[in-house]
Amino acid sequence: MLTKGTVMRRIWERIAVAVSAVVAVVGAFVGSGAAGGTPIQDAAGGALSASSTAIAPDGPAFSIWSVVYVGLMAYAVRQCFRTADDARHARLTVPAVLSLLLNAAWILSVQFDFLWLSEPIIVALLAVLVWAFVLLRRSRPSGIVEAIVTDGTFGLYLGWVCVATAANTAAVLAAAGYRGSGLSQDVWGVVVALVAGVVGVLVAVWGRGRLAPTASLAWGLAWVAVARVDGPLVSVPTAVAAVVAAAAAVVVTLVARVRTAAPSGAAAAGAAGAAGAAEAGRVSR
Incomplete structure (x- = not known):
């Protein structure tokens, strides 16, 4: 039986997620340039534009943020209606709130030309999303809506921030005057792309x-x-490495998914077979 204190804590958790989601969406609105701010790719002297470093993605890549933000808002609404004893959502509250606030903080750091500050913020965001992924991995979603809204949203969030962290790090180093320790931009592009693939x-x-x-x-x-x-900023070696890295991640994901599903199917077939054998035994008797 839940105590009154536990119920109140669950209510405050829902409020914290909802408010943080609004803050993140407002930050995204400002970061898009729609509210008078400078679009992220043009802020900080264009340090995050597609031509800034060899690992910077092209502009349309950032449209995935729209999907992530819609998912985060849906998650905020979804968790408002969770039951007080929903332990899965309760565990996710802290990393969810932190990820939303760090997201807004990253946008503000770039908007105000504090590019150096954006690096520890996005690294912290990546760590928080890994934490959220760990928590979600421990239990299965309760249904298809939960799988899409919660697991799907935070999964997309994590995968994209992995790429964004690499691009942000390269941009910060380039802005600070780092020239690659004698290695060409092609080499660094290939290395970072392959690391992302790993x-x-x-x-x-x-x-x-x-x-x-x-x-x-x-x-x-x-x-x-x-x-x-x-x-x-043309770099064919980096382009090839990025394609190879993406393909490797996709192939391994599909293989892992099939291998994970196979034991479940075998177990279900085994259970069905055992049940059939037991029924046949009862009939024979």
Whole structure:
């Protein structure tokens, strides 16, 4: 039986998520330039534009934020109607709130030309999303709505922020005057793209083939490839590495998903067979 204190805490958790979601969406509105601010790709002297570094994705890649924000708002609404004893959502409250506030903070840091500050913020955001992914991985969603709104949204969020963190780090280093320690931009582009692919493979294996993180990570890498063959900063090696990395993440995700589903199917078939054998035994007796 839930105590009054527990019920009140659950209510405040819902309010915190809802308010944080509004803050994040308002921040996104400002970051788009619609409220008089400078679009993110043009802010901070264009440090995050498609031509800033070899790992920067092309402009259309950022449209995925619209999907993520819609998902986050849907999640905020969904968790407002959860039951007081919903432990899964209760565990997710803190990382969800932190991710929303860090998202807004990252936008503001870029808008006010504090590019150096954007780096620890986006790294913290990535860590928080990994935390959320760990919590969601521990239990299954209660249904298709939960799987899409909660697991799907935070999965997309994580995969995209993996790519965004790599692009942001490269932009911060370039703005600070780092020139690659003697290595060419092509080499660094290939290395970072392949590292992103390795991260995608690890997430695929550890997440047992969850589709959402891979979908957004592959989306980001695909637009990195587009930017490197059709833009002012051409790097064919980086484009090839980005495509290979995205393909590897997708293939490993599908394999992991099939392997995860296979034991469940075998168990179900085994249970059905045992039940049939037992029924046949009763009939024979």
